[in-house]
Amino acid sequence: MRLRSLLFALILVASGYLVGRALTGPIASAGAGAGDRPARPDAGASARSAAVPAPAALPVALQNQGVPDDLTSEEKRNIDIFRRAASSVVHIANIATRRDFFSFDVMQIQQGTGSGFVWDRDGHIVTNFHVIEGGDTFQVRLDDQSEFRAKVVGATPDKDLAVLKIQAPSGKLIPLPRGTSRGLLVGQSVLALGNPFGLDNSLTVGIVSALGRDLSSPSGRMIHDVIQTDAAINPGNSGGPLLDSRGRLIGVNAAIYSPSGGSAGIGFAIPVDEVNALVPQLITRGKIVRVGIGIVPLPEQTASQLGVAGVVIRGVNRGSPAARAGLIGLRTDDDGEMYLGDMIVAVEGKPVQTLDDLQTVFQQAGNGATVTLTVERDRKRRDVKVSLVELE
Numbered sequence: 560m561r562l563r564s565l566l567f568a569l570i571l572v573a574s575g576y577l578v579g580r581a582l583t584g585p586i587a588s589a590g591a592g593a594g595d596r597p598a599r600p601d602a603g604a605s606a607r608s609a610a611v612p613a614p615a616a617l618p619v620a621l622q623n624q625g626v627p628d629d630l631t632s633e634e635k636r637n638i639d640i641f642r643r644a645a646s647s648v649v650h651i652a653n654i655a656t657r658r659d660f661f662s663f664d665v666m667q668i669q670q671g672t673g674s675g676f677v678w679d680r681d682g683h684i685v686t687n688f689h690v691i692e693g694g695d696t697f698q699v700r701l702d703d704q705s706e707f708r709a710k711v712v713g714a715t716p717d718k719d720l721a722v723l724k725i726q727a728p729s730g731k732l733i734p735l736p737r738g739t740s741r742g743l744l745v746g747q748s749v750l751a752l753g754n755p756f757g758l759d760n761s762l763t764v765g766i767v768s769a770l771g772r773d774l775s776s777p778s779g780r781m782i783h784d785v786i787q788t789d790a791a792i793n794p795g796n797s798g799g800p801l802l803d804s805r806g807r808l809i810g811v812n813a814a815i816y817s818p819s820g821g822s823a824g825i826g827f828a829i830p831v832d833e834v835n836a837l838v839p840q841l842i843t844r845g846k847i848v849r850v851g852i853g854i855v856p857l858p859e860q861t862a863s864q865l866g867v868a869g870v871v872i873r874g875v876n877r878g879s880p881a882a883r884a885g886l887i888g889l890r891t892d893d894d895g896e897m898y899l900g901d902m903i904v905a906v907e908g909k910p911v912q913t914l915d916d917l918q919t920v921f922q923q924a925g926n927g928a929t930v931t932l933t934v935e936r937d938r939k940r941r942d943v944k945v946s947l948v949e950l951e
Contacts, residue, residue, distance in 0.1 A: 633748075640750055640806040641762045646702045647677045647735045648799060650754045651686055651709070651723070653694035674753035674799030674812070675699070675723065680732045683842055684709065684723040685834065686798030687813055688716050689777050691723070699725050702760070713841025716778035719813055719829065722841045735800055738807030740786065740830035743767055751790040751812055751826070753799025765790030774814060774827050781915055785827045786810045792826030801828040810834075849918075850926045850947040853879020854886065856914050869904040869935065870917050884945045886934065904940070905933035921947055 626635055651673045673690030677683075684699055691697060697709040707725035714721035747767045755761050769787035776782050788801065792815050801810035810828030840847055857871035865871070874888040875881045887900040905911060906920045907930055924930050924947055932943045 650700040652698040673797045680729040682725045688721045713845040717780045735808045740832045748804045750802045753796035755793035755795040763791040849950045852881040869902040
């Protein structure tokens with residue numbers, strides 16, 4: 560009798576295991592949403608979500624559904640913007656190739672999913688770098704549910720942006736109208752589109768809740784002047800567009816600030832003015848053109864220990880704009896005693912305290928521009944004009 564009861568219990572346990580496997584599927588194929596990374600310094604937060612069923616296309620009947628007259632003007636505006644913009648937003652699957660440790664079989668494992676949007680009719684898709692990070696192949700699904708294999712044409716971890724390209728008929732590719740992030744005001748209405756938790760055709764509405772924020776990029780460098788919004792941004796929204804009240808692109812959704820990885824009312828978007836400057840470079844060159852004046856800076860930690868605030872020049876490259884402007888690095892006397900040379904404390908009158916500050920100003924000015932540096936040496940300050948050049 561006891562043996563029969565034991566066998567019956569084992570059968571129940573095995574059945575429960577099989578049912579559980581049927582419901583959850585293999586671990587390797589579970590589509591954990593890569594989605595929006597938690598905004599640093601909340602580096603320990605996880606933005607992964609549970610696997611969800613493959614989303615269904617927005618029904619044609621809903622797309623063509625009339626708008627009731629008794630809706631508010633704001634509701635009608637939101638509906639109109641969504642219907643016009645949804646066809647420009649894409650779903651991106653990040654797939655990595657891995658070899659099984661025991662069988663040596665090559666498997667494709669979905670790293671996660673994210674959002675993106677059509678940049679032009681040539682098939683360029685803009686998204687975040689962290690959406691494609693770690694992937695080998697990428698699948699892009701358009702609003703009409705057609706899917707295309709995508710290749711990376713350019714990426715910049717420093718700015719958390721990437722550009723993919725798909726071979727799709729131009730008639731399927733509807734670029735978003737681009738606005739400007741210059742002149743945005745706190746309190747303006749914004750709309751965020753994307754695929755939170757893998758569910759496409761999703762819209763959230765909010766306002767610009769703050770401007771001029773700094774956000775840590777995947778490389779650790781700071782992205783400046785980021786837009787903060789209270790429009791709900793969840794895992795999977797990364798790379799999707801942030802639109803203004805006229806349906807124009809004003810930012811690329813990039814991160815959320817949340818210990819749990821879920822929406823907590825604070826999301827961040829890379830401003831479109833920066834996107835407009837960087838994406839063409841990623842398309843044509845595959846990377847961002849770095850500009851500078853040809854100096855070797857002293858490490859910030861060392862400068863901090865010396866109690867100085869600014870970019871201390873450690874050395875100057877021969878024949879560089881810095882050398883032609885008469886800038887010098889660290890000096891030693893006959894006894895081997897070392898002294899500071901020049902230290903850059905401002906550019907165009909704007910104070911700089913770190914190398915990141917200096918590089919940001921240089922990138923904004925662009926290759927070939929002439930800038931005025933405020934330089935300090937032996938406690939005396941002077942202004943020096945220097946031309947920016949492309950760095951290797």
